[in-house]
Amino acid sequence: MLKVSILSIGDEILIGQILNSNSKWLAEKITQIGCSIAKINTIGDSSNEIISELNILLPISDIIVITGGLGPTHDDITKDVLCNYFNDKLIENNTWTKKLIDQFNQRGMDLSERNKTQAFIPSRSTLLWNDFGTAPGMLFNENGKLIFSLPGVPQEMVNIMENVGFQKIIDLLNSSNTESIIYKNIQTNNIPESSLADLIDIKEDFLGNSSLAFLPSYRGVKLRIGAYGESKSQAEKELSRIENYLIPRIDNYIISFDERPFAQIISEKLIIKNKTLAIAESCTAGLLSATLTDIPGSSKYFKGSIVAYSNDIKNKLLNINNEQLEKYGAVSKEIAEEMSNNIRKIFNSDYGISITGIAGPSGGTKEKPVGTVWISISSADITFSKLLNFRGSRDMIRERTVQSTMVEFIKFLK
Template structure:
């Protein structure tokens, strides 16, 4: 079954708010077994609503609209839907009582305009809103297709989806299963990955499996998706292909689904009963932040020195002034000393250090914006450093640096 999602509101089109409703609804519809074919945002204009509803119903079995159900003059969705279906309005006493109850909670009289929420198109099934005054509306066409109109307020929309819409959709449609497996990789771009797994990818169609490459800031998610009526068969086919993927690119896979790279690295440290510290310049403590953002990090992470200023590098980390003057802060020599010293200060098994030019300013012809040096010190005098050349976007450079550091640690611990 195919579905479309339409958000209504000029506030979305002018960039005043972000449309999070479509993302939530799409996820729920996918879980239920729908094939979501389109999501779009349109203006608060009756002609736009009618036109896009026509187009949506031509190619979809279910259309969900959000927005425009308030009691004020700019909220026209309800009236437009009544005109679209050629019906009048009916009063719903339960909704009127709900409006009165909500205002009574705050000790307020109900403005007459708010009672208009109890007036709905006479051909709709009312979906009671447990989080607000505007009810949802369920319409069915002669062909058995469904149009659902929901409030645009996220908490109200989510409540109606969970309590009313999803159970009704499950009963109304004969739905198939949508299954996904997402494999998380780091340290290799999507083109490089495709070069390795391309032949395997070409064969996925034989099992009705689609592969999507989802790149972002130094990592690529590989999502395998399959639809069908036999859930067990879908599970079996996906599992078989995931196993093949692990065999093809074992060194760059760090987890599945929502696993964070920092959490995966932390688990490696815990498994080995090893400890870690960081010395950070250009990342300003972001690596430490990522490493301590999940429960259990205190078992392996000891601390960090944010040596943003060179005086901290020399005063706290004891980096030699002569080395700083000769090679500069962004250099192999400096990050190696930073890593060795913070490892000694924190008394950890491993330590990592970073120094770079995050941008947008500060770059030179020899060391342009995006130049980052990473150092790593470990047991038995182990010492390693590597230079990275990222782009000119400050926030992206900080995140990419953290991914690079975490991936270096991951690969070292897996040796």
């Protein structure tokens, strides 16, 4: 296995000002490629700490991915420390200087001396192109070990890794011919863990050195395959073998592969069908709409939504009969179904989705406790509705409602 360590440099992570989402993203992607993560460490912007950490990580790692400390200000020291550590010297990269000059000129500014230093990189390192920032990434190759130095801004780090970084890791993996584990996730829904296990019915020696984990969550049970091989290509073959066995057995329950967001799946389905959607939200107050429109191009199918908190507004804007609201209560099958049908008509869309529930912390009753949510999905022909029951905080109830509604909509579109 190629061992990868991830090192975040930055006082703002160390003092808890920001969440280290870079490390999670890197760990997940690098694991999926088939490497193993040795350590994920965070240290401050200090020369001594960077050096002592390199001394710890280099002997136990084939690859080190460093993020942070590449900005133009005086506390950004990563580049200089690495340059000294590898006994190298900084030289100007003319392509990058030109890029910086162009970029500043476009904004009607001259390239400042401070920013000009960002075009200087250690002579033996490879410049990694950064589409979004003034600091390029750098790649050191020291005795066959790869050391990446990347900006800490998530968008820039992701850009560099997706453009060129992961390919460098894959190349090393392919050439090193070392053992490898490739992970793959299969998201299922609407089937309990035990029934899924019965359905899959794996014989004792089927997995060998590979693994299969069952990870239940409110999205449904996720299966994580860890396919082992003595090389990357062996691991890929092993993954195919396991998938070919698994997938036909559980096809009806598969929602997605590899954590593709539900909003993305919905987007693709609606575009293929050339259908449109409108939403009426109560307790989630726009969260489903915001989640579905996270996808570029969503204006093709998303017509809009109405957030109606009070009965008053449900009546006035969603044309819900006051007597019905009185009779069934706002959180009911009847009102949910009327909401999904009415919103469809108001927006003249093909599908209507509605959510009405109690997110808490107040507003619950004995019959309808906090976490009671009715959702409905309608087309001109079919009206579907479902009662959801969640526990947890307001946040969790709203988030789970949105996820579950998307799952139901994906099934509705099948």
